[in-house]
Amino acid sequence: MPSPQAPSRVQEFQVIEAPVGCFRLVTEDRCHLTFRAAWASPVSHPKHYLALLDGRDRQIVLINDPETLPKELWEALQRELDRRYLTTKVLSIVSARTEFGITYWTLETDRGRKDIVTQSLQENAQWMGDYHLMLLDVDGNRFEISDTRKLDPQSYKKLLTTI
Amino acid sequence: MAKASAAAAEPAEQPILSLESDLTEDRKFGLRTLELYPDRVEVRGEAGARILRADLEDLSGVRCDSLVSGGRIVLQLKSGGEILAVNYSQTTSKYFADAAGAIEQAIEGEEIVPGETPGRLSCPKCGKLLPERDGICPGCVSRGKTMLRIGKFLAPYKSRALLLVVAAASTTALNLAPPWIQGSIIKEFSEGASQLNTLFGLMGIWAVVLLCQVGLQILNGRLMTHLATHISADLRSAVYRAIEFLQISYFDRKPVGAIASRVTQDTDRVWHFLVDGLPFFIVNGLMLVGVAVLLFTMNWVLALCILAPFPLVMMVSMIVWKPISNMFHRVSQKMARVHMQLGESLMGIRVVKVFAREDHEYERFMKRNNELRDAATQADQSWHTAYGAMTLFTSLGVVTTWTVGGAMLYQGQLQLDEFWRINAYVLMIYGPLQWFAQVNNWFTRAMAGAERIFEILDMTPETAVTKGVNRKIEGRVEFQDVRFGYEKSNPVLRHVSFDVAPGEMIGLVGHSGAGKSTIINLLTRFYEVDSGAILVDGVEIRDYDLQDFRAQIGIVLQEPFLFHGTIAENIRYGKPDATFEEVMAAAQAANAHDFVLAKPEGYDTVVGERGARLSGGEKQRISIARAILHDPRILIFDEATSSVDVETEREIQVAIQNLVSGRTTFAIAHRLSTLRNANRLFVMDRGKIVEEGTHEELIAQRGAFAKLVETQSKVNEVIGIGA
Numbered sequence: 001m002p003s004p005q006a007p008s009r010v011q012e013f014q015v016i017e018a019p020v021g022c023f024r025l026v027t028e029d030r031c032h033l034t035f036r037a038a039w040a041s042p043v044s045h046p047k048h049y050l051a052l053l054d055g056r057d058r059q060i061v062l063i064n065d066p067e068t069l070p071k072e073l074w075e076a077l078q079r080e081l082d083r084r085y086l087t088t089k090v091l092s093i094v095s096a097r098t099e100f101g102i103t104y105w106t107l108e109t110d111r112g113r114k115d116i117v118t119q120s121l122q123e124n125a126q127w128m129g130d131y132h133l134m135l136l137d138v139d140g141n142r143f144e145i146s147d148t149r150k151l152d153p154q155s156y157k158k159l160l161t162t163i
Numbered sequence: 164m165a166k167a168s169a170a171a172a173e174p175a176e177q178p179i180l181s182l183e184s185d186l187t188e189d190r191k192f193g194l195r196t197l198e199l200y201p202d203r204v205e206v207r208g209e210a211g212a213r214i215l216r217a218d219l220e221d222l223s224g225v226r227c228d229s230l231v232s233g234g235r236i237v238l239q240l241k242s243g244g245e246i247l248a249v250n251y252s253q254t255t256s257k258y259f260a261d262a263a264g265a266i267e268q269a270i271e272g273e274e275i276v277p278g279e280t281p282g283r284l285s286c287p288k289c290g291k292l293l294p295e296r297d298g299i300c301p302g303c304v305s306r307g308k309t310m311l312r313i314g315k316f317l318a319p320y321k322s323r324a325l326l327l328v329v330a331a332a333s334t335t336a337l338n339l340a341p342p343w344i345q346g347s348i349i350k351e352f353s354e355g356a357s358q359l360n361t362l363f364g365l366m367g368i369w370a371v372v373l374l375c376q377v378g379l380q381i382l383n384g385r386l387m388t389h390l391a392t393h394i395s396a397d398l399r400s401a402v403y404r405a406i407e408f409l410q411i412s413y414f415d416r417k418p419v420g421a422i423a424s425r426v427t428q429d430t431d432r433v434w435h436f437l438v439d440g441l442p443f444f445i446v447n448g449l450m451l452v453g454v455a456v457l458l459f460t461m462n463w464v465l466a467l468c469i470l471a472p473f474p475l476v477m478m479v480s481m482i483v484w485k486p487i488s489n490m491f492h493r494v495s496q497k498m499a500r501v502h503m504q505l506g507e508s509l510m511g512i513r514v515v516k517v518f519a520r521e522d523h524e525y526e527r528f529m530k531r532n533n534e535l536r537d538a539a540t541q542a543d544q545s546w547h548t549a550y551g552a553m554t555l556f557t558s559l560g561v562v563t564t565w566t567v568g569g570a571m572l573y574q575g576q577l578q579l580d581e582f583w584r585i586n587a588y589v590l591m592i593y594g595p596l597q598w599f600a601q602v603n604n605w606f607t608r609a610m611a612g613a614e615r616i617f618e619i620l621d622m623t624p625e626t627a628v629t630k631g632v633n634r635k636i637e638g639r640v641e642f643q644d645v646r647f648g649y650e651k652s653n654p655v656l657r658h659v660s661f662d663v664a665p666g667e668m669i670g671l672v673g674h675s676g677a678g679k680s681t682i683i684n685l686l687t688r689f690y691e692v693d694s695g696a697i698l699v700d701g702v703e704i705r706d707y708d709l710q711d712f713r714a715q716i717g718i719v720l721q722e723p724f725l726f727h728g729t730i731a732e733n734i735r736y737g738k739p740d741a742t743f744e745e746v747m748a749a750a751q752a753a754n755a756h757d758f759v760l761a762k763p764e765g766y767d768t769v770v771g772e773r774g775a776r777l778s779g780g781e782k783q784r785i786s787i788a789r790a791i792l793h794d795p796r797i798l799i800f801d802e803a804t805s806s807v808d809v810e811t812e813r814e815i816q817v818a819i820q821n822l823v824s825g826r827t828t829f830a831i832a833h834r835l836s837t838l839r840n841a842n843r844l845f846v847m848d849r850g851k852i853v854e855e856g857t858h859e860e861l862i863a864q865r866g867a868f869a870k871l872v873e874t875q876s877k878v879n880e881v882i883g884i885g886a
Contacts, residue, residue: 036228082190083190083230083235083250084230084231085230085231085232086186086190086230086231086232086233086250086252087231087232088232098489098492099301099302102294102301104291104292109192111186111190111191111192112191112192112193113192114192115292116292117291117292117293117294119294120496121496137254138293138294138295139252139253139254139296140232140253141232141233141252141253141254142231142232142253161486161489161490162489162493163493163496
């Protein structure tokens, strides 16, 4: 079975951020003016298997453990990942109210407080693991509760009585 | 020069385009406004202060990056750098894609076609977020108006509806009779004038009342069921019919599931309310009025005492039943998850067994099952607790009657018979009262469902469905400077012009996204051109009767769609009155006759849902037979042979040759060799026809087509297919 490229490949490329916010990926043989970083398995392996893809979404390199990358490089990539993954992390549930089959939420998130509305929780409250929940609002925006056990007791109660 | 600055706002100049985003530069929730002016792009912050300005003359392009759960617009500078213009969430991504297209057009100096205007996200009345952009706010639906509109569906059943009203009023009146009779018997007794004849007389009246009550109850139920089922069926038919004639762009925007739920779930909600909620409301509402009138007639002081707690009872029942209603909603969600899990396991039972994953699937099922158990336990236990507590209200009326009425009785202000009657009437109204809050919830949901149905009914259908020119087409097709984009600001076809003679076969060639299928979509009038014109036999296609026009076009798609039914029924789909001989002739021409005969049921073979019981090649030949029998003047092949193997393709090619002769034909084919017989080939690139000619002429030109052929030959060599 083919294995992912070994971390040793890490030595063979570098990411240049110039100007700020614009990244270039330089490998042995070429410079990729457009590339994007994508987690291979963001839910089950949130900190491993980072793929760098070219403009046609073909893999240039796969990094098994990005934390082994040189610090500056990893920080540059993290900035790019932060820009790319706009999934919002839910810190607490201020209110959750179901009316007429529609659920209105007020959430405290890592991006600030947000009011959202979800339809059909059967489809739009997706359990990604035993305690890992993804809420999808009516526009498809993702609101992630990575561990429901870590919510404060009141938020946890509101969640359990809603979904 | 592009620069970021915090300078003051520009003088009042109206932007060509202004679009609000809900994310800031550091991806926090906040307002940002992207504005496009004739000479620049600006981004403004919450207070309107400019935080970015980029002059168009300094820009080489614009990039619209699709991110996870949102996107961003990046401006590309001629100097080589890039600037982040704006981040946005999924909520506005569609509109920012349009905006990027408009900026691109502005940079290239083209005419700017503004995209769709974003609709409302929140209800203008109550401020709550809407479940769909520009959708219905379930809390603010004008229930009266909606109910009146549903009432219009009563028109065909006027006599039944009238009978129902009479029957409901009579039922109420009769329900009030037994306590009155009981009171009369007690009066006779208490006045010492008790005679058996009077008693039997009154009991006789009671028996007649009882029989009438039963008869009317049955009549009521049957009438209500008839009306409710017929009205909801009429609603379903009306919404289905409206959906059939909606513009194709509506289907692009809405997922199939959401559209289907309008026909099923929303009409179901209306139906349930009409069957269960409305009868309850009518009968108990009339009862309430009737009893109130009687109570005030008999003793207004006691009536006031009895009716005084009504607002409290209604309020408490609303508070109590709302969370319980949500709990039951949760139970139905959990039940749906169990069904989904069960269905998946059963459908994939072979895979489960092959991988010996029975235990794993059992664990998954048990997890869902336990969730359902817990939710159902919570809901049922809460219901029983609340129901038990609510009986207090039923007793409240009785206690009031006995306390106040009892005192009046002792003091001689009330007769025993009156006391008895009042006591009986109180029991009749306090019980149902606690459910009125539930009916309100039911009613609101049903009206929200009805509103969504009416939203579809009120939509603009495809233009000129039944009006326009109605004539037999010869087959001349002209495109005159056609421009079109699925998003108006992002044209997929630009300045496309050609003229095709009747009976000519045209091959459309080009990379994916070049605009080949768009030509087909416009010719079939699935979409209307943004500018320019399409003429068939010298008449603009929008002037034709739409259905008559489409009836003269035949399409064979890459993934042929067959309906559940027999092979013969599918071939006959476009010509239902075709004889069996015609069906067989079409199948022979489509090279399908032999394989059909080889099946045990021949032409009566049921193809299964979407033709699942046939192979890809068989389905394709049936769809070609269907097109042959339909006898179209204009024929379209959209990658008709790309999903079958080479051997099957040869068989299909024979069928196609039988079909195209004498008809104007447009063919899109991935395998260029299949277009050798085309009279002309149009080579498309980025929405334009870049080359035109016969296969040989284009090869000789050594241009884009020659390159495509060369690339494909090399690929075919590698995978071992003859070019």
